[in-house]
Amino acid sequence: MRQILYAFVLFSFFSCKENDTIISAKTSEIFYNGDILTMEEDTPxxxxxxxxxxxxxxxxxxKSDAESKFKDSKKTDLKGKTLLPGFIDPHSHFGMVSNTMGQVDLNPEPVGKIKNIDDILQNLKEYKEKNKIPDDEWIFGWGYDxxxxxxxRHPTKKDIDKxxxxxxxxxxHTSGHMGVANSLGLKELNTSSDSKDPDGGTIVRFPNSNDPTGLVQETAMYPFVRLMMEKLDSKQAEFFDTTQDYYASNGITTAHxxxxxxESITFFQSQADAGKMKIDLVTLAGYSELDSNxxxxSLLFKTYKNGFKTQGTKIVADGSPQGKTAFFSKPFLTEVPGCHHDCRGLPSLSQEAINKLFETAYAKDNQLFIHCNGDASIDMVLLAHKLACEKLNQPLDKDRRTIVIHSQFVRPEQLDTFVKYNMEPSFFTNHAYFWGDIHVQNLGKExxxxxxxxxxxxxxxxxxTNHSDATVTPIDPIFTLWTAVNRVSRSGEIIGQAxxxxxxxxxxxxxxxxSYELFDENLKGTLSTGKLADFVILDKNPLKVPPMEIKNIKVVETIKEGKSIYKK
Structure with missing residues (x-):
């Protein structure tokens, strides 16, 4: 009897294993008959x-090996389309993209329709009327340039008051580094003729007067942005799914x-824990909360939990080049609002403050992402890196993957130092199109x-890497490809042929x-065995169309871990 029972158990075990294999095989899917680009190597x-x-x-x-090894698989015929790893967003502002859904769109063409200040005023007036917004309630707009x-010129408080x-x-402002308040908005945040400029910021005044125009730059805008985020954060849950769908429709499987x-980190994690993530979301904590974080x-850096993780810490070191607040070693060539001599922009933090942040982060192996547009701010970051490594007795080239966000006007020798220090740049080639002509005027062609x-x-x-910095420019990886390859400005000029x-x-x-930037290279970013089935399917191959035609390529489908989350 014991032998019979033993034989029965063995038979049942192997039968189950065999059935499992069959069931498992039926759940597999083969993609074929298209341009399947793995992105595994340095050449296609x-x-x-x-x-x-x-x-x-x-x-x-x-294909023959796939069909031989996975005989019962579902088959998906790409019909000549192009399959790539899902796009990974190296730098945007998911929360701000979500919040724009509760603001007035003031973008110029081709993003919006604004051409002049009267258009701005008309849109504001219509927004109040259409949404039946009562007096005394805040109204926010975004994207004016x-x-x-x-x-x-910038609109003023007098314009908006009309x-x-x-x-x-x-x-x-479209740069995200300044904005304009009307008279009541300034009053609400105690900004007046008696207000002093904060460190790292400017309250712009009317000529020959202390009276604010309404334009607040860099740290002077922080109270306004903080208030805006507080008021709009209540709608985060309402727009969360819509924002994910927007990213997915652009082929993005990992957003940033x-x-x-x-508070937003807590909210995002709650959404993830509730099973609401359609895509992965990576966030950066703010530097002002570095010590407490x-x-x-309970805050686990660099660790995904249900599709969400906080990767590291973001530091803002300077401002915007088109807004003339980025920090340069040489002056702007055109007039700068609020500045009358040696106008090179300004750092957002002192050298001592940046040094302290680097030392604190490096001591805890916390990855840093530093916003730097101008070369002078990059100098400050390179010095802070060097001093922190020396003080902590750490190698200059340790694999920390410190990311210099934007690095737009990095000098050639600074790139050499990036290599020496094992730091990486995340670039922003959309600027060549949107503000390339302005950069030539403000900074010179070189x-x-x-x-x-x-x-x-x-x-x-x-x-x-290369990013959109949305909401500064739209989430559109295909357009970002186009700007990187062509570097054509609004006027049709090539901004940097080489x-x-x-x-x-x-x-x-x-x-x-x-994926490397986010320490995710073993998880995603290439079509390799063992990695997540994160794909984007395009109607044409970016490597096979004329360069100027790249922007016309369409996302056909986005697949996250084998599940279709967007289909055109």
Missing amino acids: KYVEAVVIQNGKIVFVGS DGQLTEK VLPNNPVYLQ DGMTSR LADT RADFSSPMVSAKKLGLKP ERTTPYLALQAITSFA
Whole structure:
């Protein structure tokens, strides 16, 4: 009897294992008959088929081998389309993108329709009427660009008061580094003729007067932005799914929130824990909370939990080049609002403050992401890195992956130092289109042509990424590919012929290099066995269309861990 029972158990065991194998095989899926670009190497590599199972890639290779090893698989015919690793967003502001859904759109073409200040005022007036906003309630707008307005100036409080005298108003500049409030908005935040400029910021005044125009730059805008975020955060849950869908519709399977309050980190994690993540979301904690965040054992840096993680800490070291608040070693060539001599922009933090942040972060192995547009702010960051390493007795080239966000006007010798210090740049080639002409005027052709120098960085062995910085420019990786490859400005001028990338390098910047930036290279970024089945399917291959046609490529489908989350 014992032998019979033993035989029965063995038979049952092997039968179950066999059935499991059959069930498992039926859950696999083969993608074939398209341009399947793995992004695994430094030159393009195509394969005939990719097989996925249980949300991961289990095979990459020939179609015949795929069919032989996975006989009962579902088959998906790409019909000549292009399959790539899902796009990874190296730097945007997920929360701000979500919050714009509760603001007035004041973007110029091609993002919006604003051409002049009258258009801004009309949109504000219509927004109040359409949404039945009562007097005394705040109204926020986003995306206005003084450089693209007919008047070539910022609106003032007097302009806004004409249409909204009874509502406090704050309009965020497209750069995200300044904004304009009306009279009631200034009053609400105690900004008056008696107010002094804060360190690292400017309250712009009317000529020959202490009276504020309404324009607040850099740290002077922080109270207004903080208030805006507090008021709009209540709508986060309402817009959370819509924002994820927006990212997914652009082929993004990993989104980014480039500076996140502790309250928002808690909110995002609650959404993830409730199973509401359609894509992965990576956030950066703010530097003002660095000490408390590092002391809080419940905040696990660099660790995904249900599709969400806080990767590191964001530091803002300077401002905006088009807004003329980025910090340069040489002056701007045109007039700078609020400045009358040696106008080189300004750092957002003192050297001592940046030094302290680096030392604190490096002591705890906390990854730093530092916003630097101007070369002088990059000098400050390089010095802070050197001093922190010396004080902590750490190697200069330890694998920390300190990321210099934007690095737009990095000098050639600073790129060499990036290599020496094992730091990486995340560039912003959309600027070549949106503000390339403005950069030539403000900074001169030499500096403008070397903005976001992806080609030079790659030649040195760096792994540059490339981002949208949304809401500064729209979430659109295809357009970002186009700007990297063509570097064509609004007027049709080429901004830096030598820095025009190959389409393949432009793709690396939002796939394999982007995964490296986030310490995710073993999880995503290439089509490799064992990695997540995160894919984007395009109607055309960016490597095979004329460079100027890249922007017309469409996302056909986005797949996250084997599940279709967007289909055109």
